[in-house]
Amino acid sequence: MRILVQRVASASVTVDGHVTGAIERGLLLLVGITHDDTELVEDRMADKIIKLRIFNDDAGLMNRSVLEVGGSVLAVSQFTLYGDARKGNRPSYTDAARPDQASPAFDRFVQKLATRLGRVVPTGVFGADMKVALVNDGPVTLWLDSAIR
Numbered sequence: 554m555r556i557l558v559q560r561v562a563s564a565s566v567t568v569d570g571h572v573t574g575a576i577e578r579g580l581l582l583l584v585g586i587t588h589d590d591t592e593l594v595e596d597r598m599a600d601k602i603i604k605l606r607i608f609n610d611d612a613g614l615m616n617r618s619v620l621e622v623g624g625s626v627l628a629v630s631q632f633t634l635y636g637d638a639r640k641g642n643r644p645s646y647t648d649a650a651r652p653d654q655a656s657p658a659f660d661r662f663v664q665k666l667a668t669r670l671g672r673v674v675p676t677g678v679f680g681a682d683m684k685v686a687l688v689n690d691g692p693v694t695l696w697l698d699s700a701i702r
Contacts, residue, residue, distance in 0.1 A: 554590045554598050554662075555634040557583040560607050560693035564627045566677040567684040574675025579624035580605075581687050584662065585634030586655040587648050587700075594699045595658065599665035602626070607693050615693070619670070626666055629677040629685055630659045652680055 558580055565575035582602065608617040608624065619626060632655065636644035650658065656679045667674045677683040 554587065554594050554697075554699040555585040556598060556602065556697040557631075557634065558602060558605065558607075558695040558697060559583075559687060560690045561627075562688040562690045564685070564687035566627065566629050566675075567686070568678045568681045573677055573683075574627050574629075576625035576627045576675060578622070578690070580619050580626045581685070582626060582628045583631040583634060583685075584628055584659060585631055586650040586658045586662075587635055588650050588654070590650065590658055590699065592661065595662045595665055598697065598699055599662060599669055601697060602666065603669040605695070607695070625672070626670060626674045627676070628659075628663050628666065628674055629683060630655065630679050656680070 561579060561581045563577050564581040565572050567573065580602065603620050604618050606618055607615050608619065608622045610616040632646060632649040635649035636646055637648060638644040649655070659679060663674050663676055
């Protein structure tokens, strides 16, 4: 699983002219699923994201999590995070899980986030052409990859 985490002042995702998910202060997650992701990986990544201390405390230091600051999470599926452009100019997406595996995995992951956060986690529409808008806060952007230890 690969996740691009962005601390945002606000973010939204639109499909066919309709906003399907929007948040104010919190985290925008672009989420890629690969073939060997398991529920254990989903659990570990959900825990990591909810506990990431990337929000400022009263001293201006990044010591608080999204949970501690009462922030929200917007999750957007993005298979292109597994794009491999090392060879040629057209990326290969063979490392991305096929939709029949990735869609339920993404849904489970979002539910795990919602359970840990204590509220609904809005999303885009899996497989749709989505327009994502955000106001990056900081900017703070992190790359999480379950395969990297």
